[in-house]
Structures are given as structure tokens and as C-alpha cells.
Amino acid sequence: MAFTKVTEQPSKYRHLEKMTVKELVTNLNNEDKTVPLAVEKALPQIEKLIIAISDKMLAGGRLFYVGAGTSGRLGILDASECPPTYGVPYELVQGVIAGGKDAIIKSVEDAEDDMQQGWKDLQQRGITSSDFVVGIAASGTTPYVIGCLEDARRNGVLTGCIACNLGSPLAAAADYPVEVEVGPEFVTGSTRMKSGTAQKLILNMISTSVMIQLGRVEDNRMVNMQLTNxxxxxxxxxxxxxxxxxxxxxxxxxxxxxxxxxxxxxxxxxx
The missing domain is CATH 1.10.8 (Helicase, Ruva Protein; domain 3)
Structure with missing residues (x-):
């Protein structure tokens, strides 16, 4: 079956520039409402991924999120929240973005097209088979992320992914793929929108569930949070x-x- 990037299909809305603000926010909200339902369909995949990550981390491994552009920034955001929320070391959960630190706040041209650089970036962080790598890419076709997962698997590192198209090359490269099809974006191809929201919801599930499995929560309280303010x-x-x-x-x-x-x-x- 041919692979189709639904995330790149034309928006079902036309002439956005002619809409009133009320129409814009109503239509945006209606599209956003569909995202949790799409994530719900992927819960069995998400559960398997979280169990696999937890097993590695309970044995002393680390978690790496790898992405480019918006996907990379979302991984960095989720990783950066773990130490203050759960009191874990900053190196336990790490976000890696194509193009490095500069790419966090601005686009780095062609960084996502390098198939070899993702694994090189992980090697600089001392990646081992004890760790776990999750690739994040809305399209499921980003070379930087796919190459990273393929190299990780060749080196005995377990992998997962979060993609927003079904049957993507990224999912094929992952041991534990999560595929959430949210459909075309309100602004055609703008995957920072519904796709990004779906990725954020799943990342919330991953980090929260894993930290609970690691004993960083008691009852419903963040008993290990850092007292930073x-x-x-x-x-x-x-x-x-x-x-x-x-x-x-x-x-x-x-x-x-x-x-x-x-x-x-x-x-x-x-x-």
C-alpha cells in the first residue's frame, strides 16, 4: 500500500483570510477537539511504548527524544520539565533536536535532511544499549529522525516513535511505533497545530507515566519536585x-x- 502523508493534504477549510475571528477560533477549536479522540485510538501502542521505556529506565537507562523543528522542540520541552517536576537528574530524560541548540528558537536549514547526524548526536551523549530512543516526526518521514532510529536499532538500542501518519517510514524504523492520524491541518501542512498537539499529549503520557513507574509520585503528589520558587x-x-x-x-x-x-x-x- 502506498504511503500517503495525510498531514500534508489540503485543509478542508477554504479562504481562511475571509473568515471572521469568531469563525477562525470556532473552526480551530472544532479541529482541536478531534485530537484527543485520535490519540485514544493509539492508546494500546502508547501503553506498550511506556512499559518498554519504564523497564529500561528502572534498570538504570536514560530516555532520549529525537526530532526536528516543532517535533524536536516538543521533545526538549517534555525532557526539560522532568527535573523540576520530579526531581530527577537533567541527564535522565534528554531532548535532541536536528541543528542543535540554535534550532530551538530558529530554523536551521537542511539539518533535518541528514540521515547520519542523529546517531552522531546521540553518540556525543554516550548512548548505550541501556538507553531508549523515541523519534518524533509528524510526517513520519524526517531523515534525521529515521536515520537515528535505524542506527540505534543496529546498535542494540530499543526505539519508539510518535508519528501522525499511518504506515510511515519512521514507524517501520521503530520497535514500538505510535501512530496518531489527526488528519489535514487547518492551515495546510502546518503540523505545529493538530499534529503538534497530539505529540504533546502523548509526551505528557510518556513522561508522567514513566515517572510514576519510577516512584517519583506518591498518591497524586509531586513529592520530589525541586523547590525552585x-x-x-x-x-x-x-x-x-x-x-x-x-x-x-x-x-x-x-x-x-x-x-x-x-x-x-x-x-x-x-x-
Missing amino acids: EKLVDRGTKMVMEKLGIEYEAAKALLLKHHSVKKAVDAHGAY
Whole structure:
């Protein structure tokens, strides 16, 4: 069966420039509503991917997201949120983007077309067979990401992917493919829109579920979050208050002494 990039098909909406703002936001919202339903269809694939990632990370491995353009930036965003939210080392979950750091804020010409550079970028980070690589590409055809996954597999590294077309070359290169078909974009080919939203939802599922599997959440609380501002100190203090049944100032002092909710509670239990 021939591979068709649905993400590049013409928008079902015409003459966008003639729409009122009300019409624009209504139509955009209606399109956005379809994304969670498309993700729902892929839940069995997402579950398998998360279990495989968790197994590797529980054994001491790291997680790498690899992408280009919007897809790469979404991977970097998800990776960068793990340390402050869950108190894990910054190197545990890493985002790798075609073109390097410059590509985070501006386009780097032709960076995504290099089939060999993705694996080279991972080698610079000391990739081993203990780690896991997830390639992200809305089209499922980005050479940088496909080449990276193919090289990873040849070197004994397990791989997954998030693509927004069915039957893509990227999915064929992944051990655990996730394919979410969200359909044509409101602005033809602008995959930062529905495709990007689908990728973000799936990345949320991956990082949240994996961190829970790693024991970084208790009940429904971020007990290992970094205390990087007053809002988080206040949130953590209230968690300690609730857990230990003590007053605010005592809870805050205990939290600041031990630098995390979990350590504060554990230390109080040792007294």
C-alpha cells in the first residue's frame, strides 16, 4: 500500500483570510477537539511504548527524544520539565533536536535532511544499549529522525516513535511505533497545530507515566519536585502539613532543611 502523508493534504477549510475571528477560533477549536479522540485510538501502542521505556529506565537507562523543528522542540520541552517536576537528574530524560541548540528558537536549514547526524548526536551523549530512543516526526518521514532510529536499532538500542501518519517510514524504523492520524491541518501542512498537539499529549503520557513507574509520585503528589520558587515551596509545605499533621511554619522548616517533600516526611518519621 502506498504511503500517503495525510498531514500534508489540503485543509478542508477554504479562504481562511475571509473568515471572521469568531469563525477562525470556532473552526480551530472544532479541529482541536478531534485530537484527543485520535490519540485514544493509539492508546494500546502508547501503553506498550511506556512499559518498554519504564523497564529500561528502572534498570538504570536514560530516555532520549529525537526530532526536528516543532517535533524536536516538543521533545526538549517534555525532557526539560522532568527535573523540576520530579526531581530527577537533567541527564535522565534528554531532548535532541536536528541543528542543535540554535534550532530551538530558529530554523536551521537542511539539518533535518541528514540521515547520519542523529546517531552522531546521540553518540556525543554516550548512548548505550541501556538507553531508549523515541523519534518524533509528524510526517513520519524526517531523515534525521529515521536515520537515528535505524542506527540505534543496529546498535542494540530499543526505539519508539510518535508519528501522525499511518504506515510511515519512521514507524517501520521503530520497535514500538505510535501512530496518531489527526488528519489535514487547518492551515495546510502546518503540523505545529493538530499534529503538534497530539505529540504533546502523548509526551505528557510518556513522561508522567514513566515517572510514576519510577516512584517519583506518591498518591497524586509531586513529592520530589525541586523547590525552585516560592510557589513550589508553598505547595510543598502544604503537602508536608497534610502528610504529617503539623503547622505551616514547622512544615516549611522541615521542607527547606531536607529539600523535598519525600525526604522531609521520611526524615520526620525517623525522629
